[in-house]
Amino acid sequence: MADGATLAVPRVEAPSGTSSLKRFARRRSTIAFLMTLPLMAVMGGLVLWPAGYAIWLSMLSRRMTSFIGLENFAILLESETFRLVIFQSVFFAVTAVIAKALIGFWLAHMLHHIPAKGQRKWRGMLLVPWVIPPALSTLGWWWMFEPTYSSVNWLLNVVGVPSVPWLGQPWWARISIIIVNVWYGAPFFMIMYLAALKSVPEALYEAAAIDGATSWQRLRYITLPMMRNIISITVLFSLIVTFANYDIVRVLTNGGPRDLTHVFASYAFQVGILAGNIPRGAAVSLFMFPILAVIAFFVLRGVNRRNREEA
Template sequence: MVSTAVPRVAARRGVVRRVRWEFWLLLPATLYIFLLIGFPLVLSIYYSLSHISVGRRDYSFAGLANFRAILADEIFRQALRNTVLITIVVLIAVLVLSTILATALAERFPGKPIIRYLLLLPWASPVVMSTIAWKWIFDSQYSVINWIARKLHLIGPYEFPQWLGIPSLAIISIIIVQVWRILPFATVITLAGTSAVPRELIEAALVDGAGFFTRLFRITLPLVRPILGVAILFTALFTFTDMAVVWILTRGGPYNTSHVLSSWAFQVGIVAGDLAQGAAIALFMLPVLAIVAVWVLRLSHREVTE
């Protein structure tokens, strides 16, 4: 009895020590998530159900009045349409371009390390600095794009397209910058998947006379589909929640026509000082992002299990 009891007690103590060790390892990450994500989320929900503003500390219960007010606001509806449109267009463009770049970078060619380095520069550079550079590129007077268009005789010598002053061109400018900024990250993720494709399958397809597109759509893409799901998820999250690009390029202009949900929440909650409605606008993004994340993760999990 004694001989069997001693190992059990020792094993139990080992389990307790291991659990305590794992608890202390998980504690910093748990505190980080709670302080930087959980607490602001709870505070936003509390603010959205009150009448609080910068100049008035009115914490009285407002119910769903703030949500009804923002749904009746035409600028909010325009910001919602812009957010969905920009996210979808950026997602399609990034998915197509990252697949092409990853497939090309998986091959051997001279100067490949330099190309990889240059590809990562947009992602590594600070978003504020790079967006300010793009703002100069889109400037109506000093625009490099307009200068090139004049040299190619695409526009007249006295034409100055207002890239950031016309609503449609402002949305196009935002899409261009978002694609330029997120493409390197999506390419790296996709490249990790394409590099894991067995070389024997590609060589067998080459022996059978399969062309580039046949190999891409019949071999590479089906095998890297779960990885593409991760790239889709992060691209959607980065684009849907980004405020910096829109705020630096256009500040929602002209006439509040290029706002997205995040920039409009900042405008209402911080600039205008209506913390309650600003929190309500920001919270409106939460269910949409949750639905997209669950759908993409379930799709990727199903592809892996199959």
């Protein structure tokens, strides 16, 4: 072959059917994108715009007349009260979610082994705490914990246990909030885990029983691995909701005693609305975002990795 000569490569035409499928797929994806635009606009108006406005508010002065940057965040971090709010929020969310996950899994496991006819009855009764408005049910708990007419203390006194200052001492008040949140949220874990248990093939349990596996081994090597993704997603969702909890704290303790039971949402309301410092209240509410973003990143990364391994 002479120097500088180029080798002509014959052009292979794609089959007409393939190009038609590609054009059809592109057209369908374009149509799908256009159909989701209204939903994206609604989400932008309800989520992105308020979030961006909250970030802007957090960087303004109290009178919202001048831009002060991150000064509100610096003032909050220097406040001992706000550092206690961070501790209380993390302690409340982590403790409550762990308790809800354990109780919900136990309830789901018990319901899973009840016959279908009786299971519907028990499932309906156990879901009652979750469907009652939290503010209304918390009022009932406040009456049960109230020191003068406490029905819980009356029952304790009947069996010889002294009365407990449920809402008068900081740690007892924290425990009271956690009890109410667990009572309200455990049915959600129960119904999610029960649905996951229904999806585990019974053949796996039968094969494990033939091999001589104990109930603990079946739980550890079959049930939990098959439920890992739903457990992760449920815990993540509950963490987000629990961190942002407002009703229970507001109704039960109103942040007391001595502002030691505030969480981010209730403290943001107190600082931003009651005290009239809206920019600083917005800064308080934004402290939840980095914490939840880190948790969501690791949880979702684990879910995606397990999905790739299973695929």
